[in-house]
Amino acid sequence: SSIKTLHGCFERVVIEHPNKTAITYAGNKITYDMLNSRSNQIASYLVANGMRREDKVALLLDLSDESITLILATLKAGGAYIPLDNSYSFTYLSGLLQQANPKFIIVKDEASKQLFDSLIIEGKNRLLTLSELSANILNISGDNLNLPVEANNLAYVIYTSATTGK
Numbered sequence: 001s002s003i004k005t006l007h008g009c010f011e012r013v014v015i016e017h018p019n020k021t022a023i024t025y026a027g028n029k030i031t032y033d034m035l036n037s038r039s040n041q042i043a044s045y046l047v048a049n050g051m052r053r054e055d056k057v058a059l060l061l062d063l064s065d066e067s068i069t070l071i072l073a074t075l076k077a078g079g080a081y082i083p084l085d086n087s088y089s090f091t092y093l094s095g096l097l098q099q100a101n102p103k104f105i106i107v108k109d110e111a112s113k114q115l116f117d118s119l120i121i122e123g124k125n126r127l128l129t130l131s132e133l134s135a136n137i138l139n140i141s142g143d144n145l146n147l148p149v150e151a152n153n154l155a156y157v158i159y160t161s162a163t164t165g166k
Contacts, residue, residue, distance in 0.1 A: 005151050007075045011036065011144055025065040035069060037142030042073035042133065044140045046104060047147070049126065053078035054154040055103035060084045060093070060112060066130055070106060078147050079103070080154040086112070094119055096159050101125070106133060 010032075018033035046057070057074040059081055061067045067083070074081040082100055084093055086108070097105065097119050105120075105127045107113050113129050120127050128136075 005075065005149055006155070007039075007072060007149070010072065023065045023068055028065065030065055035072065036144070038137075039069050039072040039076055040142045040144055041137040041140040042070060043076035043145050045133070045137050046073065046077040046079065047145065048140075049104075051077045051079055051103055053147075053149065055079045056082055056100055056154075056157060058082040058084055058097055058100060058102040058105045060086055060105065060107045060116070061130070062086060062108065075149070075155060076145055076147070078149045078153065080156050082157045082159070084159070090115060100157060100159075104128065106130065 014032045014036040019031050021029045022032040022035045023030040051057075055078075057070070057077075057079050059067055059070055059074075061070070071081050071083075082096075082102060084096065094116070097116070101124075103125055105116060105125065107116060107127065107129055109129055109131075113127055116127055
């Protein structure tokens with residue numbers, strides 16, 4: 001097919017320019033190969049823990065190299081990412097999360113995890129911090145997953161500032 005997925009295009013760039021800088025953030029340079037490998041590890045973890053095509057992953061993170069990695073990982077796993085702004089109130093965010101019904105909610109730290117823990121329904125979705133995710137992927141392969149993801153699959157859900165969550 002002539003229509004390509006975003007992560008498929010990215011993987012082609014990795015082959016052509018593995019050692020070129022893909023992201024520069026807070027003084028750190030991350031190559032295309034490093035970004036690809038880490039996003040593959042996370043995608044593999046998500047799939048191994050129940051992620052299916054078009055499942056949603058809510059990202060309650062500041063914009064960073066990790067948020068870019070998680071967006072790419074979500075797409076590679078066949079899912080759709082939901083970027084959420086940490087500066088919004090708990091009430092507002094919990095309404096959005098209840099409506100969106102993400103398979104995974106990824107937060108920056110333990111304090112955020114404790115705040116959103118009440119929204120987790122056992123067996124339905126999971127809440128992880130960045131450090132928990134990093135610990136869980138240590139021994140996972142960084143190879144491409146090559147899952148059957150189509151260009152017309154859901155890729156993201158965006159809530160605007162006027163969204164009520166209802």
